[in-house]
Amino acid sequence: xxxxxxxxxxxxKEDPAFLRGKGRxxxxxxxxxxxxxxxxxxxxxxxxxxxxxxxxxxxxxxVYAVLAYSDLPDVVRRQMLPxxxxxxxxxxxxxxxxxxxxxACYVGEPVACVVAENRYIAEDAAQLVEVEYEPLPxxxxxxxxxxPGAPLAHTGSDSNVAAEFxxxxxxxxxxxxxxxxxxxxxxxxxxxxxxxxxxxxxxxHYEAATQSHTLYVASQGSHRLKRCMLDMFELGDNQxxxxxxxxxxxxxxxxxxxxxxxxxxVAAMTLNRPVKxxxxxxxxxxxxxQERDQFWDAEIAVDGDAKILGVRGRLIHETGAxxxxxxxxxxxxxxxxxxxxxxxxxxxDVVSVFTNKIQTTPVRGAGRPEAVVTMERLMDRVARELKLxxxxxxxxxxxxPEQMPYEVGIIFRDGRPVTYDSGDYxxxxxxxxxxxxxxxFAGRREAARREGRYLGIGFANAVEATGIGPYEGATVRxxxxxxxxxxxxxxPQGQSHKTTLAQxxxxxxxxxxxxxxxxTADTAIIPMGIGxxxxxxxxxxxSSVHLAAIEVCAKAKQIAAGMMECSEQxxxxxxxxxxxxxxxxxxxxxxxxALKSIGMPGFSMAGGLPPGLEHTAYFAPDRATYSxxxxxxxxxxxxxxxxxxxxxxxxxxxxxxxxxxxxVDGQVIGGVAHGxxxxxxxxxxxxxxxxxxxxxFGEYLMPLATxxxxxxLVHLETPSPLNPLGLKGAGEGGTIPAIAAIISAVExxxxxxxxxxAEAPITPQRIVELLGxxxxxxxx
Amino acid sequence: xxxxxxxxxxxIVTVNGRTYARDVETRMTLVDFLRxxxxxxxxxxGCEHGVCGACTVLLDGRSARACLMLxxxxxxxxxxxxxxxxxxxxxxxxxxxxxxxxxLQCGFCTPGMLMTLSEFLRDHPDPSESEVREVLSGxxxxxxxxxxxxxxxxxxxxxIREGA
Numbered sequence: 001x002x003x004x005x006x007x008x009x010x011x012x013k014e015d016p017a018f019l020r021g022k023g024r025x026x027x028x029x030x031x032x033x034x035x036x037x038x039x040x041x042x043x044x045x046x047x048x049x050x051x052x053x054x055x056x057x058x059x060x061x062x063v064y065a066v067l068a069y070s071d072l073p074d075v076v077r078r079q080m081l082p083x084x085x086x087x088x089x090x091x092x093x094x095x096x097x098x099x100x101x102x103x104a105c106y107v108g109e110p111v112a113c114v115v116a117e118n119r120y121i122a123e124d125a126a127q128l129v130e131v132e133y134e135p136l137p138x139x140x141x142x143x144x145x146x147x148p149g150a151p152l153a154h155t156g157s158d159s160n161v162a163a164e165f166x167x168x169x170x171x172x173x174x175x176x177x178x179x180x181x182x183x184x185x186x187x188x189x190x191x192x193x194x195x196x197x198x199x200x201x202x203x204x205h206y207e208a209a210t211q212s213h214t215l216y217v218a219s220q221g222s223h224r225l226k227r228c229m230l231d232m233f234e235l236g237d238n239q240x241x242x243x244x245x246x247x248x249x250x251x252x253x254x255x256x257x258x259x260x261x262x263x264x265x266v267a268a269m270t271l272n273r274p275v276k277x278x279x280x281x282x283x284x285x286x287x288x289x290q291e292r293d294q295f296w297d298a299e300i301a302v303d304g305d306a307k308i309l310g311v312r313g314r315l316i317h318e319t320g321a322x323x324x325x326x327x328x329x330x331x332x333x334x335x336x337x338x339x340x341x342x343x344x345x346x347x348x349d350v351v352s353v354f355t356n357k358i359q360t361t362p363v364r365g366a367g368r369p370e371a372v373v374t375m376e377r378l379m380d381r382v383a384r385e386l387k388l389x390x391x392x393x394x395x396x397x398x399x400x401p402e403q404m405p406y407e408v409g410i411i412f413r414d415g416r417p418v419t420y421d422s423g424d425y426x427x428x429x430x431x432x433x434x435x436x437x438x439x440x441f442a443g444r445r446e447a448a449r450r451e452g453r454y455l456g457i458g459f460a461n462a463v464e465a466t467g468i469g470p471y472e473g474a475t476v477r478x479x480x481x482x483x484x485x486x487x488x489x490x491x492p493q494g495q496s497h498k499t500t501l502a503q504x505x506x507x508x509x510x511x512x513x514x515x516x517x518x519x520t521a522d523t524a525i526i527p528m529g530i531g532x533x534x535x536x537x538x539x540x541x542x543s544s545v546h547l548a549a550i551e552v553c554a555k556a557k558q559i560a561a562g563m564m565e566c567s568e569q570x571x572x573x574x575x576x577x578x579x580x581x582x583x584x585x586x587x588x589x590x591x592x593x594a595l596k597s598i599g600m601p602g603f604s605m606a607g608g609l610p611p612g613l614e615h616t617a618y619f620a621p622d623r624a625t626y627s628x629x630x631x632x633x634x635x636x637x638x639x640x641x642x643x644x645x646x647x648x649x650x651x652x653x654x655x656x657x658x659x660x661x662x663x664v665d666g667q668v669i670g671g672v673a674h675g676x677x678x679x680x681x682x683x684x685x686x687x688x689x690x691x692x693x694x695x696x697f698g699e700y701l702m703p704l705a706t707x708x709x710x711x712x713l714v715h716l717e718t719p720s721p722l723n724p725l726g727l728k729g730a731g732e733g734g735t736i737p738a739i740a741a742i743i744s745a746v747e748x749x750x751x752x753x754x755x756x757x758a759e760a761p762i763t764p765q766r767i768v769e770l771l772g773x774x775x776x777x778x779x780x
Numbered sequence: 781x782x783x784x785x786x787x788x789x790x791x792i793v794t795v796n797g798r799t800y801a802r803d804v805e806t807r808m809t810l811v812d813f814l815r816x817x818x819x820x821x822x823x824x825x826g827c828e829h830g831v832c833g834a835c836t837v838l839l840d841g842r843s844a845r846a847c848l849m850l851x852x853x854x855x856x857x858x859x860x861x862x863x864x865x866x867x868x869x870x871x872x873x874x875x876x877x878x879x880x881x882x883x884l885q886c887g888f889c890t891p892g893m894l895m896t897l898s899e900f901l902r903d904h905p906d907p908s909e910s911e912v913r914e915v916l917s918g919x920x921x922x923x924x925x926x927x928x929x930x931x932x933x934x935x936x937x938x939x940i941r942e943g944a
Binding site (some may be wrong): 496697 | 820822882890920923
């Protein structure tokens with residue numbers, strides 16, 4: 001089958017509705033008799049909860065219910081929210097209850113749920129719910145949490161350690177003993193948030209007659225949320241349906257399961273009316289999961305030629321108040337450190353620590369940007385100490401393409417050894433430096449210096465595990481109209497699944513792109529699903545569509561062969577028909593074949609084939625496939641104001657074969673902007689009592705159109721051998737090396753002042769502080 | 781509090797060329813009125829504090845944040861929302877340029893972007909890239925990195941100038 005659609009920058013199916021204001025996002029859903037919920041949330045980072053008085057709230061006309069923990073059904077009261085990824089290293093598997101039971105452990109933790117006729121009244125009433133709090137000492141920093149005598153994030157536990165585990169390969173301590181040079185960096189990386197433009201939200205609908213729940217939710221995967229609902233309410237499979245409508249951005253945290261979903265389902269059941277909850281932006285700052293608070297203490301050992309002998313250290317990862325995703329984040333961080341380099345000996349001791357802050361769970365990049373910052377800071381340090389070009393230090397340490405597949409020697413979070421399947425890392429760096437005119441930078445820097453301006457260049461390499469299992473599925477069906485329907489559990493939030501999956505199906509079935517409709521993320525359309533996160537959908541759902549479409553083709557030929565009295569080997573699919581090769585006027589339409597395969601009442605089925613011109617495939621990858629890339633940032637730093645402006649930004653990106661180049665460019669360039677925010681702007685500030693003090697877009701700075709650079713993008717294409725279409729993931733590669741490249745460039749610009757940067761973000765205020773420390777002779 | 785809830789006024793407002801007479805609570809924001817009373821859900825609520833620009837509409841032809849205005853302030857005035865841009869289901873030049881340049885991903889910020897740019901391109905038919913970035917700096921997008929939006933705006937300006 002020729003690839004007519006695959007590989008083309010096809011315009012998106014999603015766009016016409018979105019552009020006309022006809023999208024259907026969660027807050028656009030309006031059910032008859034729907035009520036609205038608002039939450040009473042803890043104003044303290046840590047507090048014991050006493051009496052809750054509801055009478056004033058209930059007295060407001062239009063208020064239907066005020067639920068506290070004690071009002072929840074037994075089944076909900078007796079269990080914490082589910083731990084999504086359990087692991088034996090988790091010593092304290094603490095998760096929240098649907099409403100705080102007797103203790104609140106972060107600012108914003110839900111304490112009561114108010115349901116009213118509209119949101120205005122619900123919010124009025126929420127303010128009138130009186131809650132007695134006894135404030136408890138709070139811990140606001142992952143390093144402080146490990147100090148002796150630190151406040152405990154949870155009363156009754158004996159430490160703030162949630163989990164501890166080592167990641168190691170080789171004999172690291174021996175390697176360090178024999179090394180010519182050892183360098184150590186201590187790096188703190190600060191959290192930020194996803195800040196999708198649409199906040200979270202859900203609508204719960206309970207049908208008493210069938211005792212079943214329907215939850216509409218702005219999520220990144222309906223099926224996992226359904227399984228959480230079944231666990232939480234102890235229901236049968238038939239009693240919960242979860243539907244994800246159009247989603248206004250996710251970036252990770254919409255993949256989590258949150259207490260609000262449980263509460264509105266309880267309210268809908270209790271009141272027998274649909275209940276909607278839409279998060280406001282302040283709640284979004286307080287209660288939607290965030291990421292990136294990590295403290296790294298890492299050492300690198302190299303020989304006299306700057307070849308890496310080993311890397312070792314300790315990672316303190318902040319999980320916040322609970323561990324909803326277990327150790328997924330620090331594990332990804334730890335296993336991402338080696339990246340594209342040969343590191344024969346590696347040992348990282350990882351500890352995941354509780355604080356009284358909102359939980360950290362994957363945000364675009366998911367633990368990888370932090371690891372890349374650490375590794376690339378170490379590489380820059382080696383270059384500086386040994387007076388070598390940073391590009392040369394990396395060249396000497398790259399895994400060579402002929403070493404593929406390459407076993408890193410450690411175990412990834414999918415339980416499989418980290419084995420890079422393919423990629424050409426030296427070529428990636430070389431192409432990026434060429435496109436960025438790295439060789440000409442010294443001239444540009446000198447010219448700028450003559451004008452009193454400070455330019456710097458920095459770059460970073462990354463290797464990214466994508467397309468992880470366990471699976472995603474797709475049903476490809478030729479409907480009785482002859483049009484194609486593709487159903488999948490994948491849950492797009494802007495990634496263009498409805499376009500890219502249709503491209504794959506159209507090619508395989510020999511139909512027009514416009515004849516394919518992709519339906520996503522509804523548990524009623526396909527039995528099993530995982531969701532869209534971790535750059536996994538093209539690989540998993542894309543492969544499933546491809547495999548299912550192949551089966552549908554085979555079945556169409558089988559049925560048509562019977563109808564046309566010929567051999568199926570002589571048939572081909574094109575233009576919506578199965579036709580005889582060499583005599584294309586001899587043909588049957590897919591519609592005719594579909595009707596034949598559906599059958600007629602009372603007549604026996606043709607050929608004994610299972611009914612329906614359709615097939616469901618679940619592609620289950622053996623292991624992750626690894627994308628890679630290089631980012632080069634050229635910046636100008638104003639040494640008076642501390643402002644850093646990105647003058648030029650170059651990316652090479654290899655995500656294997658590309659379904660739709662326009663869509664991949666959009667993913668990568670958008671990802672860079674997220675990295676720019678993490679590198680230069682975004683700070684989620686907490687005071688000493690873990691009280692968040694940056695809770696709006698005036699205080700927390702998101703990258704604007706004037707902050708992000710034009711990105712020059714170079715595609716490399718090393719197909720993955722691990723799936724039928726040669727795909728790798730593309731959703732996060734724009735973000736992962738960006739922070740490392742940008743802070744390296746800022747440091748490079750400030751090299752005349754000896755400023756060393758070991759943190760992210762690096763804001764204008766911090767740059768001025770660091771320059772001041774230099775002026776006072778305090779830099780190292 | 782109960783008193784304030786009972787405080788309603790009759791407003792007469794024209795939205796996308798159609799005139800509505802409605803009784804609204806005085807405290808209801810314009811964006812809630814558009815979305816929930818008129819079912820014009822194309823205008824989105826992103827931050828409710830006037831920073832993100834997702835709720836941008838045109839009020840008497842000038843861009844305004846529908847989350848920072850009350851519906852009662854719009855009585856006697858004319859509002860244009862994203863639903864008012866396409867003519868007979870056909871995308872206008874700006875909308876078509878957004879599709880052709882992949883100027884949207886999740887689509888949530890898009891209505892605000894379109895309304896901001898509708899005003900801007902009307903008043904600045906031949907803008908530079910830096911002028912486009914400047915005007916877009918009042919609208920947040922987390923998906924695109926703005927590059928494709930800037931390209932769409934410049935492409936739309938060209939199409940409009942050429943009468944496309």
